[in-house]
Amino acid sequence: MIAHHFTIDLEEYFQVSAFASRVARSEWRHLESRVVGEVTSLLELLARHEARATVFVLGWVAERQPELVRTIARAGHEIASHGWDHARVTDQTPPQVRQSIRRTKALLEEITGAPVLGFRAPSFSIVPGGEWALDILIEEGYRYDSSLFPVRRPGYGYPNGAPDPHWLERPAGRLAEIPPSTLQWCGLRLPAAGGAYFRLLPYDVVRAALRQCERRGVPGTFYIHPWELDPAQPRLAVSWLTRLRHYGGLRRTAQRLERLLAEFRFIAVRDTVAALSAAPAPRPAGAAGWPAAVTAP
Numbered sequence: 001m002i003a004h005h006f007t008i009d010l011e012e013y014f015q016v017s018a019f020a021s022r023v024a025r026s027e028w029r030h031l032e033s034r035v036v037g038e039v040t041s042l043l044e045l046l047a048r049h050e051a052r053a054t055v056f057v058l059g060w061v062a063e064r065q066p067e068l069v070r071t072i073a074r075a076g077h078e079i080a081s082h083g084w085d086h087a088r089v090t091d092q093t094p095p096q097v098r099q100s101i102r103r104t105k106a107l108l109e110e111i112t113g114a115p116v117l118g119f120r121a122p123s124f125s126i127v128p129g130g131e132w133a134l135d136i137l138i139e140e141g142y143r144y145d146s147s148l149f150p151v152r153r154p155g156y157g158y159p160n161g162a163p164d165p166h167w168l169e170r171p172a173g174r175l176a177e178i179p180p181s182t183l184q185w186c187g188l189r190l191p192a193a194g195g196a197y198f199r200l201l202p203y204d205v206v207r208a209a210l211r212q213c214e215r216r217g218v219p220g221t222f223y224i225h226p227w228e229l230d231p232a233q234p235r236l237a238v239s240w241l242t243r244l245r246h247y248g249g250l251r252r253t254a255q256r257l258e259r260l261l262a263e264f265r266f267i268a269v270r271d272t273v274a275a276l277s278a279a280p281a282p283r284p285a286g287a288a289g290w291p292a293a294v295t296a297p
């Protein structure tokens with residue numbers, strides 16, 4: 001039985017990129033924090049199903065909620081980095097990206113005492129032309145990235161990226177890439193990995209994407225945000241489209257997660273990366289002969 005990746009981008013409801021024009025970073029500290037309650041629900045859900053997650057934590061949140069980060073790590077989940085203040089890579093200079101990922105890694109390692117191996121860019125914002133950010137990750141000691149969403153979407157996406165976990169050979173060295181899952185459908189590759197797609201599309205879309213990964217013999221990667229389990233979060237005045245994407249289906253999330261966690265087995269990304277690293281040679285995307293440690297029950 002293939003074990004998939006259950007990933008969480010740990011940020012507050014007001015930090016999503018779609019709200020950036022409405023909520024200035026300078027206002028963040030005045031807004032109600034809701035992550036503790038939201039993450040507690042998520043941890044209970046994961047514990048009930050004996051699932052392990054990888055949690056990409058925003059440095060800004062970790063600085064204010066170190067005990068929450070420790071609680072997540074003590075529950076057996078992997079702590080990884082989501083950058084410092086949710087600035088998109090596409091909006092930053094290379095020195096700013098380096099500063100953000102260095103500061104976040106150092107803080108998370110100080111809080112948990114364990115090495116931070118993984119990174120996910122806010123809003124999957126490593127896009128074609130932004131590969132320099134991958135070199136900075138390698139130079140700063142990261143072992144894997146989970147930012148290259150192999151779809152074409154407004155504002156994000158890495159359309160020519162491989163859909164399954166693979167090695168990236170970069171001038172700075174080697175980095176494992178763990179892309180969010182997609183669904184092959186009628187010759188198209190569609191985003192189906194979680195988030196709004198999980199809340200707004202039929203549940204079967206995410207299930208089909210993970211089943212396709214199983215048929216290819218590779219783990220799929222699902223993602224969710226704590227605020228997606230929080231129908232009571234304060235509503236911000238945003239456009240109807242943003243309202244639909246952010247607030248649509250919030251009441252369905254917990255029930256759908258129960259179903260997903262009952263149907264599939266989940267491990268942390270670091271376990272897959274360890275198995276990939278133990279394999280004798282770098283493997284191309286979707287290659288047969290995935291390391292046994294990844295596919296063993």
Ligand SMILES: [Zn+2]
Pocket residue numbers: 009011016082086121122123
């Ligand atoms: Zn995020």
